[in-house]
Amino acid sequence: MHWLPQHRQVDTRSRERDIKGRIMTITENMPTKIIGTRLLRREDPPLLTGEAKFTNDLNIPGALHLAVLRSPYAHARIVSINTAAALAIPGVVAVYAGKDLQSTWAGPMPCAWPVTPEMKNPPHFPLAIDKVCYVGDGVAAVLATNETASRDALDAIDVEYEPLKAVVDLEEALSDKTIIHEGLGTNKSYIWNLKVEATEGCVDAAFAAAKYKVKERYVQQRLLPMAMETRAVAAVPQPFGGDITLYSSTQVPHILKVMTALTLGIPEHQMRVVAPSVGGGFGSKLNVYAEELLCTALARKHNTPVRWVEERSENSQATIHGRGQIQTIELAADDSGKITAVRVRIIADMGAYLQLVTPGVPILGAFLYAGVYDIPQAYDFSCTGVFTTLTPTDAYRGAGRPEATYAIERAIEALAHSMKIDSFELRKRNFIKKEQFPYTAFSGLTYDSGDHLLAAEKAAKIADYAGIRAQQEKQNVPGATKRLGIGMTSYFEMCGLAPSRVLASLNYSAGGWEAATVRILPTNKVQVVTGTSPHGQGHETSWAMIAAEKLGISPDDIDVLHSDTAIAPLGLDTYGSRSLPVGGVAVALACDKVIDKAKRIAAHQLECAAEDLEFANGTFSVKGSPDRALPLAAIAFAAFTAHNLPDGVEPNLEAQVSYDPPNFSWPFGTHMCVVEVDTETGAVKVLKYVAVDDCGVQINPLIVEGQVHGGVIQGLAQALFEEAVYDSDGNLKTTTLAEYLVPAASDVPPITTDFTVTPSPTNQLGVKGIGEAGTIGAAPTVINAIVDALAGLGVTNMAMPASPQTVWNTINNATRGGKK
Amino acid sequence: MKVSITVNGKDYENDVEPRTLLVYYIRETLGLTGTNIGCDTSSCGACTLHLNGEAVKSCTILAVQADGATVTTIEGLAKDGVMHPMQTAFMENHGLQCGYCTPGMVMAAIGLLNENPKPTEDEVRMGLEGNLCRCTGYHNIVKSILAAASAT
Numbered sequence: 001m002h003w004l005p006q007h008r009q010v011d012t013r014s015r016e017r018d019i020k021g022r023i024m025t026i027t028e029n030m031p032t033k034i035i036g037t038r039l040l041r042r043e044d045p046p047l048l049t050g051e052a053k054f055t056n057d058l059n060i061p062g063a064l065h066l067a068v069l070r071s072p073y074a075h076a077r078i079v080s081i082n083t084a085a086a087l088a089i090p091g092v093v094a095v096y097a098g099k100d101l102q103s104t105w106a107g108p109m110p111c112a113w114p115v116t117p118e119m120k121n122p123p124h125f126p127l128a129i130d131k132v133c134y135v136g137d138g139v140a141a142v143l144a145t146n147e148t149a150s151r152d153a154l155d156a157i158d159v160e161y162e163p164l165k166a167v168v169d170l171e172e173a174l175s176d177k178t179i180i181h182e183g184l185g186t187n188k189s190y191i192w193n194l195k196v197e198a199t200e201g202c203v204d205a206a207f208a209a210a211k212y213k214v215k216e217r218y219v220q221q222r223l224l225p226m227a228m229e230t231r232a233v234a235a236v237p238q239p240f241g242g243d244i245t246l247y248s249s250t251q252v253p254h255i256l257k258v259m260t261a262l263t264l265g266i267p268e269h270q271m272r273v274v275a276p277s278v279g280g281g282f283g284s285k286l287n288v289y290a291e292e293l294l295c296t297a298l299a300r301k302h303n304t305p306v307r308w309v310e311e312r313s314e315n316s317q318a319t320i321h322g323r324g325q326i327q328t329i330e331l332a333a334d335d336s337g338k339i340t341a342v343r344v345r346i347i348a349d350m351g352a353y354l355q356l357v358t359p360g361v362p363i364l365g366a367f368l369y370a371g372v373y374d375i376p377q378a379y380d381f382s383c384t385g386v387f388t389t390l391t392p393t394d395a396y397r398g399a400g401r402p403e404a405t406y407a408i409e410r411a412i413e414a415l416a417h418s419m420k421i422d423s424f425e426l427r428k429r430n431f432i433k434k435e436q437f438p439y440t441a442f443s444g445l446t447y448d449s450g451d452h453l454l455a456a457e458k459a460a461k462i463a464d465y466a467g468i469r470a471q472q473e474k475q476n477v478p479g480a481t482k483r484l485g486i487g488m489t490s491y492f493e494m495c496g497l498a499p500s501r502v503l504a505s506l507n508y509s510a511g512g513w514e515a516a517t518v519r520i521l522p523t524n525k526v527q528v529v530t531g532t533s534p535h536g537q538g539h540e541t542s543w544a545m546i547a548a549e550k551l552g553i554s555p556d557d558i559d560v561l562h563s564d565t566a567i568a569p570l571g572l573d574t575y576g577s578r579s580l581p582v583g584g585v586a587v588a589l590a591c592d593k594v595i596d597k598a599k600r601i602a603a604h605q606l607e608c609a610a611e612d613l614e615f616a617n618g619t620f621s622v623k624g625s626p627d628r629a630l631p632l633a634a635i636a637f638a639a640f641t642a643h644n645l646p647d648g649v650e651p652n653l654e655a656q657v658s659y660d661p662p663n664f665s666w667p668f669g670t671h672m673c674v675v676e677v678d679t680e681t682g683a684v685k686v687l688k689y690v691a692v693d694d695c696g697v698q699i700n701p702l703i704v705e706g707q708v709h710g711g712v713i714q715g716l717a718q719a720l721f722e723e724a725v726y727d728s729d730g731n732l733k734t735t736t737l738a739e740y741l742v743p744a745a746s747d748v749p750p751i752t753t754d755f756t757v758t759p760s761p762t763n764q765l766g767v768k769g770i771g772e773a774g775t776i777g778a779a780p781t782v783i784n785a786i787v788d789a790l791a792g793l794g795v796t797n798m799a800m801p802a803s804p805q806t807v808w809n810t811i812n813n814a815t816r817g818g819k820k
Numbered sequence: 821m822k823v824s825i826t827v828n829g830k831d832y833e834n835d836v837e838p839r840t841l842l843v844y845y846i847r848e849t850l851g852l853t854g855t856n857i858g859c860d861t862s863s864c865g866a867c868t869l870h871l872n873g874e875a876v877k878s879c880t881i882l883a884v885q886a887d888g889a890t891v892t893t894i895e896g897l898a899k900d901g902v903m904h905p906m907q908t909a910f911m912e913n914h915g916l917q918c919g920y921c922t923p924g925m926v927m928a929a930i931g932l933l934n935e936n937p938k939p940t941e942d943e944v945r946m947g948l949e950g951n952l953c954r955c956t957g958y959h960n961i962v963k964s965i966l967a968a969a970s971a972t
Binding site: 053059229230277311538710714738744745 | 907
């Protein structure tokens with residue numbers, strides 16, 4: 001509403017800032033209410049004009065190029081490595097095998113989430129030492145004066161392997177017939193349990209007493225994150241200064257700094273990490289990778305910059321994968337369909353090694369298998385993490401929570417099917433009700449706020465749920481080949497990672513706080529320094545909006561600094577939809593702190609008590625005497641000159657905050673999808689996708705909608721298109737974008753987004769995260785719609801991705817086998 | 821081999837290895853790093869630029885094949901500090917997030933409207949088939965292009 005001219009209170013201070021042509025006129029007249037407006041992103045002009053620099057765009061004179069020789073075998077012993085021919089290639093400076101660098105590492109590559117004290121974690125080094133455990137495992141490193149020579153040299157390295165049996169199948173891996181890491185004696189990394197019972201044995205008792213029971217098995221296929229920018233790294237040493245700067249296409253410069261320092265034995269204060277423009281992450285750049293460590297180590301060894309850029313086919317094998325779980329979920333329900341107990345068994349594919357948070361990914365989902373439903377304390381979850389000879393898995397958009405949501409939202413469909421009632425009705429009977437919030441869940445976690453019925457009914461209205469049901473009656477008649485289906489998902493996203501004490505109870509090695517500094521410069525321009533590290537989420541715009549609203553100045557007068565540990569030394573980076581509910585709230589708190597200090601100076605100069613002052617629209621005034629006032633600009637200059645400050649107040653206006661959130665944030669919503677399935681070809685056509693999400697107060701609805709759009713298509717892509725396909729020898733068959741089906745614009749539908757707004761009571765902005773919600777909601781919504789379309793043919797489940805071939809086979813099996 | 825190429829209105833003459841792809845020539849020889857590389861199979865379209873006025877993937881062409889040609893890259897679109905209407909449309913419609921596919925997407929979009937100035941939504945989606953984006957779900961990219969089309 002504030003964009004309508006008649007609703008604006010005009011502030012003309014920023015009128016001269018018309019530097020980008022007509023688009024900037026939109027911010028020329030600043031509305032006094034900033035939060036909630038669709039302010040255009042300040043990030044865009046450099047990205048739209050080619051001015052932005054991604055890591056591989058950096059001009060680094062004299063840099064040597066790193067190339068990594070990768071194992072062509074999923075499982076093999078390294079017998080010998082001969083590098084002589086490679087070294088003879090002009091431009092090649094050095095070639096290293098794993099053994100040559102062994103003394104370089106102060107420790108193995110880090111896994112920050114030992115989920116149980118007994119968890120087995122094989123030593124993992126940037127280059128394999130005596131055996132390789134997946135196709136893509138690093139075997140040797142080449143340094144050359146140019147990229148072409150470095151890659152040519154890879155072909156000239158002669159490695160003799162003794163191939164061993166690949167372990168591709170999860171259930172086979174569990175049998176321990178072929179043990180991948182001999183030193184561990186088993187392929188099992190851990191078993192993690194979450195059993196919550198009001199009274200001992202109540203889960204078993206609930207299943208024994210249940211009127212209705214379902215037991216379902218789902219497979220979460222492996223996915224390739226496929227950020228459009230592959231990874232890239234450059235390490236620039238200062239041989240005489242002693243410091244080293246690591247540039248990396250990473251989501252986590254702060255975590256990377258600590259971990260690189262520890263792994264290489266570099267004093268942390270001599271290590272600087274910079275994330276330049278980063279071309280997407282989706283969890284895949286939430287890690288500490290071999291190439292980051294290799295570039296840093298070799299740059300120090302050679303006293304010269306070393307850079308590396310990943311090829312796409314390399315990215316498919318050497319960057320972590322997502323998902324990779326086999327889920328068994330059982331629901332017990334009474335005669336009204338009220339869910340009385342949940343039992344879940346997961347086998348989670350770790351891949352060959354544990355990367356930064358590999359083992360914790362399924363655990364993040366462990367609390368969400370009851371979905372948005374009011375269940376008693378009768379919950380039995382167990383996850384077994386198992387090694388295979390495949391690329392390590394780790395966080396991928398949603399990390400554990402899409403898997404959990406998929407399972408419960410598919411299982412509730414199965415339960416409704418067994419009860420012969422509409423699944424929407426069954427959900428309504430089980431929803432946690434609005435008046436129950438804040439709701440203490442079976443797990444002891446508190447869901448901050450929600451109104452599931454409101455979101456679901458809104459989605460049903462937009463998608464015309466009743467109308468589609470009526471149309472189905474007419475369309476899905478016996479013999480119909482174009483069958484209509486509607487599917488839904490109601491979800492909770494447990495995000496905003498996270499209260500540090502809760503993370504401690506989950507054995508996570510770090511905290512979940514976020515840091516912010518707000519610095520008011522002498523001329524009343526502002527620097528906001530954040531510990532979050534955006535890579536497409538628009539933090540520069542949103543954080544400036546928060547600070548602008550708080551300080552009563554134009555967002556154009558605020559700069560947001562981030563992603564460089566020399567400029568923003570404290571932070572825990574961007575993942576798990578944490579940036580706004582933790583980092584954004586930290587910015588608001590730092591503004592409060594700086595206003596408090598300014599107020600003391602203003603009180604001193606106005607000769608009144610600080611308590612007698614109020615602060616609004618950038619001005620301090622004495623309550624009841626608005627003519628006795630000082631603008632923040634005057635205080636900023638006074639704090640700079642320090643000529644007339646009260647006793648005990650330091651010069652300058654700056655405040656730093658480290659904010660540890662008291663709770664996760666719990667966005668929620670309902671998604672609905674309408675599909676038409678062609679039973680003759682197996683083709684699925686998405687006719688409509690409706691997302692009704694609730695992330696509390698929205699700072700910038702434009703950005704929120706964008707997050708939902710992208711998230712939904714990523715989840716829809718899991719449902720319909722994407723799968724990392726391996727053969728039985730552990731070779732990835734989908735290494736390029738020609739084989740791995742990241743959807744194009746023509747493959748996907750437009751998204752209808754709408755929202756409900758239920759503020760979070762746990763932070764002053766009332767905000768919740770939104771980065772992963774779309775992905776969490778979409779896959780089960782689409783599959784539910786397909787199964788719904790085919791229900792009349794006896795189809796009760798559908799494997800992902802629901803390719804035409806899979807759909808056609810499933811229909812054929814169901815119709816030939818008769819109704820089950 | 822010697823090539824003469826006009827890029828963003830400037831004439832260049834360089835010696836290149838015969839195997840040099842146009843995208844590497846643009847990025848490394850000329851230092852115009854706005855054109856990005858996202859794959860190695862000509863699937864993603866991040867490297868799309870204009871060759872003699874036509875949108876092409878610059879990873880599919882050798883620099884020597886562009887000898888004598890006129891090239892426009894993303895850096896050549898803005899005039900006198902004002903962005904091209906397509907760039908503005910992307911900004912106004914939040915048609916980008918991380919921005920990595922964006923230069924190629926913008927160049928492809930301009931090419932699309934050159935061929936079909938008033939496309940339908942379906943025609944925009946089909947016309948973008950060769951350009952992949954992982955952030956936006958395409959919704960706002962399509963909206964941006966339709967907005968640019970209706971503004972002219």
